[in-house]
Amino acid sequence: MNTESTALTSAAEALPSTAQPGVVLVGVDFGEPHFDNELAELGLLAQTAGYHVAHRLTCKRKAADPALFVGSGKAEEIKQLVHMSQAGEVLFDQSLSPGQQRNLEKFLGVPVNDRTLLILEIFAQRARSHEGKLQVELARLQYLSTRLVRRWSHLERQRGGVGHRGGPGETQIELDRRMLTDAVKRTREKIEKVKKQRLTQRRQRARRGNFAVSIVGYTNAGKSTLFNALVKARAYAADQLFATLDTTTREMYLAQAHRSISLSDTVGFIRDLPHGLVEAFSATLQESVEADLLLHVVDASSDTVPEQIAEVQRVLLGIGAGEVPQILVFNKLDAVPTDRQPEQWVDQMEWDGIDIDRVFVSSKSGAGLDDLRGMIAQRVTSSPASTTRTPEDWEI
Numbered sequence: 001m002n003t004e005s006t007a008l009t010s011a012a013e014a015l016p017s018t019a020q021p022g023v024v025l026v027g028v029d030f031g032e033p034h035f036d037n038e039l040a041e042l043g044l045l046a047q048t049a050g051y052h053v054a055h056r057l058t059c060k061r062k063a064a065d066p067a068l069f070v071g072s073g074k075a076e077e078i079k080q081l082v083h084m085s086q087a088g089e090v091l092f093d094q095s096l097s098p099g100q101q102r103n104l105e106k107f108l109g110v111p112v113n114d115r116t117l118l119i120l121e122i123f124a125q126r127a128r129s130h131e132g133k134l135q136v137e138l139a140r141l142q143y144l145s146t147r148l149v150r151r152w153s154h155l156e157r158q159r160g161g162v163g164h165r166g167g168p169g170e171t172q173i174e175l176d177r178r179m180l181t182d183a184v185k186r187t188r189e190k191i192e193k194v195k196k197q198r199l200t201q202r203r204q205r206a207r208r209g210n211f212a213v214s215i216v217g218y219t220n221a222g223k224s225t226l227f228n229a230l231v232k233a234r235a236y237a238a239d240q241l242f243a244t245l246d247t248t249t250r251e252m253y254l255a256q257a258h259r260s261i262s263l264s265d266t267v268g269f270i271r272d273l274p275h276g277l278v279e280a281f282s283a284t285l286q287e288s289v290e291a292d293l294l295l296h297v298v299d300a301s302s303d304t305v306p307e308q309i310a311e312v313q314r315v316l317l318g319i320g321a322g323e324v325p326q327i328l329v330f331n332k333l334d335a336v337p338t339d340r341q342p343e344q345w346v347d348q349m350e351w352d353g354i355d356i357d358r359v360f361v362s363s364k365s366g367a368g369l370d371d372l373r374g375m376i377a378q379r380v381t382s383s384p385a386s387t388t389r390t391p392e393d394w395e396i
């Protein structure tokens with residue numbers, strides 16, 4: 001691995017993940033408030049992607065070293081850990097520049113990847129629907145185009161041969177760049193088509209006077225479990241990050257409002273969600289933008305509740321859903337320690353100077369769900385678009 005292109009290729013080969021040997025996790029504390037000293041989230045991401053975590057290492061720095069991200073002493077320490085544990089890869093909690101990634105790979109002799117790539121890898125493994133796969137593909141292509149990784153076989157399959165493009169003077173990198181640009185364009189076009197189909201479906205729903213509720217929140221907060229509890233469905237719920245990638249929508253009858261509404265389970269958010277991924281998932285996320293109400297699910301048993309809420313609010317703002325009314329659903333009440341149990345299950349929480357209705361529930365035991373149904377019903381009946389519908393009107 002002593003030439004630049006070899007190092008780059010090895011990084012690319014780590015993309016489609018199979019069962020991996022051990023990995024060493026590295027986090028650098030630049031004094032940011034959310035720094036996770038245990039690297040717990042990175043560890044969960046790594047496990048979700050199928051890696052075995054061999055070692056975790058954190059260090060403090062004022063700023064990233066331009067060449068190696070960490071200092072040379074720390075790099076040497078990582079190298080020894082890799083050697084000792086026979087780890088096959090090193091994963092950084094922060095984003096590395098393409099140069100830093102290359103230099104580290106040369107120095108350490110194993111592929112080095114960052115959190116962004118790990119998240120992309122999980123999305124690639126999880127994507128099931130045609131739309132989900134296209135979205136992940138677009139995000140990956142965008143990531144790769146900043147790194148100019150040679151992924152010939154992959155792109156050749158899409159194009160059906162590359163041999164005749166470009167003059168003899170064209171360099172490898174120019175060709176790489178053009179192929180990636182073409183691939184991004186083609187994938188975008190396909191996503192546009194899917195977007196149009198979704199829009200038609202949404203318009204049909206809107207014409208039926210439907211009240212649309214979207215469940216949003218940090219990954220692993222329990223969105224799918226809540227969705228299943230509310231509509232008695234069986235959406236995939238698991239103790240993994242990004243178990244859900246595709247939006248699922250079901251009708252739900254609200255006895256208190258004497259009508260049905262539509263409820264959607266959506267993809268979770270995470271700190272430092274790769275920008276390309278948010279953009280690529282815009283079709284899926286659009287569901288939340290056009291909802292009449294968001295159920296913002298929070299894992300009340302987590303130690304990082306404010307950070308997780310902040311991240312979700314940030315992404316919602318970014319996708320244009322900042323104005324959609326919300327109910328904060330503090331889930332996993334059963335897992336909240338006794339000394340942190342709330343005095344009452346329904347109250348308001350101030351966030352950014354605004355009081356947001358909040359309810360504590362346990363999607364697992366069903367506690368608090370009636371309160372939540374009542375709160376949704378109240379929003380439905382007070383909504384200007386609300387029309388009373390009887391069960392005979394249901395269109396499922």
Ligand SMILES: Nc1nc2c(ncn2[C@@H]2O[C@H](COP(=O)(O)OP(=O)(O)OP(=O)(O)O)[C@@H](O)[C@H]2O)c(=O)[nH]1
Pocket residue numbers: 217218219220221222223224225226236237238239240241242243244245267268269331332333334335361362363364365
């Ligand atoms: N103790 C407890 N665990 C819960 C509760 N709700 C969900 N969980 C667990 O939390 C984990 C994540 O649940 P999911 O419903 O898959 O979470 P999600 O928000 O849909 O996650 P992603 O789709 O990955 O973003 C699972 O192991 C659930 O069993 C709850 O009320 N109490």
Ligand SMILES: [Mg+2]
Pocket residue numbers: 223224225236237243244266
């Ligand atoms: Mg889910």
